[in-house]
Amino acid sequence: MSKTPQVPFKTLTPIALGVALALATIPVVWAADTEMQGATENISNADDAQANPPTEKNSGIEVIQVSARHKVESLQSTPIAITAFGEAEMKEAKIEGLDDIAGRTPGFQMNAYSSSEPELFMRGIGSDIESAGAAAAIGMYVDGVYISRGTAAAMDLYDLQSVEVLRGPQGTLYGKNVVGGAINFITKRPVFGAPEGSVEMTIGNYGHFEGKGYVTGSINDSVAAKLAISGVTRDGYGKNTYTGNDADDLTRYSARAQFLFDPGTDFQALLTLGASKSDATPRVKHIGYSDGRNAPFISADPRSDLNSVDGYEEADSGNLSLKMDWTTDLGDITSITAYRDNSYDFYENAATGLVDRTQVFDPWGDPANNTVSSHDELAALQVDDEWLSRKGEDASQFSQEVRLSGGNGDWGWLGGLFYMREDIDRAEDVDYWFDTQWGTTAGNVANTTNNITDSYAVFGQLSYEFTQDLTATVGLRWSRDEKTFGGSAWGRRFDNFDNLHEDINGNRVERYDFETSDSWAEWTPSFNLEYQALTDLFLYYSLAKGFKSGGYNGEGMEKAVEAVLPFKPEIAWNNEVGFKLQAFEDNMRLNGAIFHTDYQDIQSQVWVETGPNTPDNLQVMNGSGIAKGFELELTALLTDNLTLNLSYGYLDAEFTEDLLVDDTNLNGNKMRRTPENSLNTYLNYQWAMAELGDASFRVNYQYQDSYFFDNSNDPLTEVPSEYTIDAVMTLTSFDEVWSVQLWGKNLTDELNIGSTTLYAAWDNTVFNAYKPPRTYGVTLGYRF
Numbered sequence: 165m166s167k168t169p170q171v172p173f174k175t176l177t178p179i180a181l182g183v184a185l186a187l188a189t190i191p192v193v194w195a196a197d198t199e200m201q202g203a204t205e206n207i208s209n210a211d212d213a214q215a216n217p218p219t220e221k222n223s224g225i226e227v228i229q230v231s232a233r234h235k236v237e238s239l240q241s242t243p244i245a246i247t248a249f250g251e252a253e254m255k256e257a258k259i260e261g262l263d264d265i266a267g268r269t270p271g272f273q274m275n276a277y278s279s280s281e282p283e284l285f286m287r288g289i290g291s292d293i294e295s296a297g298a299a300a301a302i303g304m305y306v307d308g309v310y311i312s313r314g315t316a317a318a319m320d321l322y323d324l325q326s327v328e329v330l331r332g333p334q335g336t337l338y339g340k341n342v343v344g345g346a347i348n349f350i351t352k353r354p355v356f357g358a359p360e361g362s363v364e365m366t367i368g369n370y371g372h373f374e375g376k377g378y379v380t381g382s383i384n385d386s387v388a389a390k391l392a393i394s395g396v397t398r399d400g401y402g403k404n405t406y407t408g409n410d411a412d413d414l415t416r417y418s419a420r421a422q423f424l425f426d427p428g429t430d431f432q433a434l435l436t437l438g439a440s441k442s443d444a445t446p447r448v449k450h451i452g453y454s455d456g457r458n459a460p461f462i463s464a465d466p467r468s469d470l471n472s473v474d475g476y477e478e479a480d481s482g483n484l485s486l487k488m489d490w491t492t493d494l495g496d497i498t499s500i501t502a503y504r505d506n507s508y509d510f511y512e513n514a515a516t517g518l519v520d521r522t523q524v525f526d527p528w529g530d531p532a533n534n535t536v537s538s539h540d541e542l543a544a545l546q547v548d549d550e551w552l553s554r555k556g557e558d559a560s561q562f563s564q565e566v567r568l569s570g571g572n573g574d575w576g577w578l579g580g581l582f583y584m585r586e587d588i589d590r591a592e593d594v595d596y597w598f599d600t601q602w603g604t605t606a607g608n609v610a611n612t613t614n615n616i617t618d619s620y621a622v623f624g625q626l627s628y629e630f631t632q633d634l635t636a637t638v639g640l641r642w643s644r645d646e647k648t649f650g651g652s653a654w655g656r657r658f659d660n661f662d663n664l665h666e667d668i669n670g671n672r673v674e675r676y677d678f679e680t681s682d683s684w685a686e687w688t689p690s691f692n693l694e695y696q697a698l699t700d701l702f703l704y705y706s707l708a709k710g711f712k713s714g715g716y717n718g719e720g721m722e723k724a725v726e727a728v729l730p731f732k733p734e735i736a737w738n739n740e741v742g743f744k745l746q747a748f749e750d751n752m753r754l755n756g757a758i759f760h761t762d763y764q765d766i767q768s769q770v771w772v773e774t775g776p777n778t779p780d781n782l783q784v785m786n787g788s789g790i791a792k793g794f795e796l797e798l799t800a801l802l803t804d805n806l807t808l809n810l811s812y813g814y815l816d817a818e819f820t821e822d823l824l825v826d827d828t829n830l831n832g833n834k835m836r837r838t839p840e841n842s843l844n845t846y847l848n849y850q851w852a853m854a855e856l857g858d859a860s861f862r863v864n865y866q867y868q869d870s871y872f873f874d875n876s877n878d879p880l881t882e883v884p885s886e887y888t889i890d891a892v893m894t895l896t897s898f899d900e901v902w903s904v905q906l907w908g909k910n911l912t913d914e915l916n917i918g919s920t921t922l923y924a925a926w927d928n929t930v931f932n933a934y935k936p937p938r939t940y941g942v943t944l945g946y947r948f
Contacts, residue, residue: 224750225799226250230328231350233337234498234569234578240744243637243694243704245331245757245795247272247811251324251352256862257846258892258907258943260321263935265347267866267888268844269329270795270813272345273837275873277919277933279414279444280479280508281314285837286331287761288791288817289344289736292836293769293784296557296588296615297649297716301734301767303334303342306349307436309485309502310340312586313559320418322376323392325352331795332738332759333710336625336639336690339500339565339582343710343736353434354388354424355380361948368941371399386427394418401937402448402467406518409445409474412467416442430491437484444477446512447933451547452920453880455927461517461547466915466934472519473552475512481505495570495577505560510553515923516931517547519597526603542599548926552595559588579624586617592720596658598925607656607663613718618646625690633697639690645713650679651727653720659781660722668724680728684713686735702744710736712767717784732786735764751801758794766819766835768875771922773826787823787875789835792816810845825876833877839869839885857897864890873920880930886916901947908940 228239228248239248247269249259259265262282266274273290276282283292284302291301304311321327328348335341361379366372378392395417400410418440425433450466451458463469485502525534525542536542567580593610625639654675656663667676690708697703712734721727742757765786772783793815800808817835824830846864853859866888873881889911896903910916916935923929 225753240746241702243692247329249327270811275919280510286345288835288838295718296590296613297718301344303346308500312561313506315479315506320394322394326350333708333736335641335688336623341643343712354390354422356382356388364945366943388424390422392420404471406470411445412447414444432489434487439482442479446475449516449931452932453930457926458547458929469516470518471513473513477510479508495568498567500565502563507558509556514551514553515549519546519550521597524604548599550597555592557590561586574629576627582621584619588615609655611653611720613651616648620644635694637692641688644685646683648681649716652677666723676724678724678727682730684733686711700747704742706740708738719782731784732765734767737762753799755797760792764788770825787819788821789819805850807848813842836875839871842868859895862892880922881920883917903945905943910938913938
């Protein structure tokens with residue numbers, strides 16, 4: 165049974181070939197490097213990459229600098245699995261969103277039911293729990309500031325110097341502990357001197373119009389400022405054929421202002437203010453499959469369908485941060501103080517099709533009240549359910565982080581303190597109509613929740629350089645999260661005998677209120693051993709423990725006792741061995757990692773049956789499993805003009821202990837969102853075009869295996885293997901003042917799934933939402 169067109173490649177031949185070529189180079193380069201001598205690159209210490217450019221050009225492959233360990237160092241000598249994207253790379257590849265980053269990073273999976281709540285998974289671990297009482301497994305940081313809610317992941321990638329994706333648990337270097345990985349967004353700092361900047365304009369199909377730009381310069385000898393803005397608007401990728409309006413359209417505006425105070429002493433401060441506003445219409449929910457009842461209503465165009473409402477997605481955010489750096493006799497002190505607020509409002513029909521709610525058929529009641537005479541007559545008129553869902557959230561966070569780092573001879577150290585308060589108010593309500601074997605039912609059910617989390621942490625690490633080539637680092641972190649969770653639930657339930665709720669005392673009621681609190685604390689150690697085996701060959705081993713605190717589901721539970729029941733904290737132990745190789749006179753770079761991660765008490769959102777003929781309900785349960793695999797990233801200068809880049813990830817992630825859901829044991833099931841094989845590769849050709857400027861042409865190919873969207877491994881929610889092909893042609897003047905780009909994404913117009921959901925009213929129906937279709941356009945840039 166196929167829900168979308170299958171990829172025309174039935175084997176993994178392209179992947180196998182790419183991996184074989186990459187692996188085959190290792191012994192050759194090892195032998196070559198034993199005879200090669202080169203000076204070791206000196207990397208200056210600094211707190212973050214804003215102090216230096218993210219890349220340095222040389223005669224071969226660029227030297228990528230990263231700040232994952234709060235100092236600027238070469239990617240090739242950092243004992244962490246990192247994929248880094250510099251400003252030039254993102255521009256040349258037309259990387260504009262986190263989905264573009266995910267597709268180019270091994271082991272990184274991003275799905276988005278809505279743009280307001282994207283779901284991020286890395287090496288098998290992630291979170292799709294929307295509750296105010298839950299936290300993310302993948303951490304996002306903007307200039308060192310932790311971003312607690314997923315709304316921020318939908319931001320445009322503008323005004324950035326680099327993006328770094330760190331895979332595996334991170335904690336002894338970061339204020340907020342994360343169990344699965346971290347994504348660092350590093351903005352460009354203000355520059356002293358005369359005003360300079362750039363502007364960029366994009367026009368594309370689907371009415372796409374985008375503008376972005378920045379200007380920076382000195383205010384006086386001690387203060388520099390920068391203002392960056394971005395705006396995009398486009399028509400919808402789909403259509404509501406009932407209202408005639410677009411679906412999946414977008415309008416978004418963002419702005420960021422920064423002030424850098426640098427008196428030329430041992431002190432520096434960076435003040436950042438930012439805001440964004442987004443308005444969109446939800447994507448079409450297309451019936452990808454039906455057991456039969458809804459089959460006649462499957463739209464021939466998967467991006468267009470009848471729907472009683474257009475819906476809306478509105479998201480706003482604002483942020484303020486102050487980062488201060490001192491150089492003292494004790495060491496380098498960094499303080500980051502930040503405040504952020506996010507809000508969104510989301511309304512849609514989570515099903516599809518047109519429903520007339522006045523239609524009634526009750527086989528057990530008075531026939532005079534029925535508007536139709538049989539199930540079959542009603543089934544011929546309309547689909548079996550309508551689910552008008554609204555979700556709104558207001559969230560604010562305050563955080564303070566202080567770090568002290570330094571070294572003495574062969575010793576190096578870093579220590580820090582972290583505090584964050586997060587306050588989330590969330591409201592959800594649903595107007596529903598179902599047609600089941602027991603007749604039609606309609607009503608409204610709603611809930612509100614509030615969660616306040618206080619997070620505390622003490623963290624640090626100590627490194628010792630045994631020789632110039634061998635260094636060991638140990639780290640330790642203590643984390644504590646305190647949560648106060650409360651709310652209300654009311655309305656006519658559809659999943660029990662009396663349509664009521666149950667309060668904490670067991671009374672059947674129309675509404676209940678609740679409040680509870682709990683706390684979780686954990687020690688999380690880490691160990692790294694790094695060895696510069698040859699001038700261009702770096703080896704490392706790492707052991708790290710990750711921790712994510714427990715929490716609460718709160719998604720409209722029938723019983724108050726269920727709402728106050730917390731789920732357990734999540735633990736991960738990651739073992740990793742890696743190598744980083746740059747050889748052949750810097751004409752080839754090959755990085756790889758082999759990992760084995762033991763996940764304990766994974767916080768899994770699962771569908772639980774509510775009755776034989778009513779939709780399933782979402783609950784959170786804890787399960788345990790193992791994820792193992794390897795990742796390769798290759799860059800090779802095939803000629804002076806032609807560059808090959810290839811990244812490949814192999815992932816085997818499954819539950820290894822009993823996890824019972826409706827008497828079904830998930831032990832042995834694949835973890836959700838874990839394609840076994842993923843591949844990204846591109847070829848980039850550069851040449852000088854007459855007297856016009858430097859030209860380049862890049863073609864990019866992405867592939868991933870099929871995977872299960874849910875832990876149940878139901879074949880109906882299996883996402884088939886998929887691929888995309890993108891291409892970009894760029895012409896830049898020799899003085900780099902102006903540029904022109906012609907670009908296209910998903911050139912073969914593949915129907916790739918962004919999210920899939922299985923509902924059961926009359927029978928099983930799969931609703932799919934799809935990633936963007938083929939898009940293309942032109943981008944003009946000007947620097948001054």
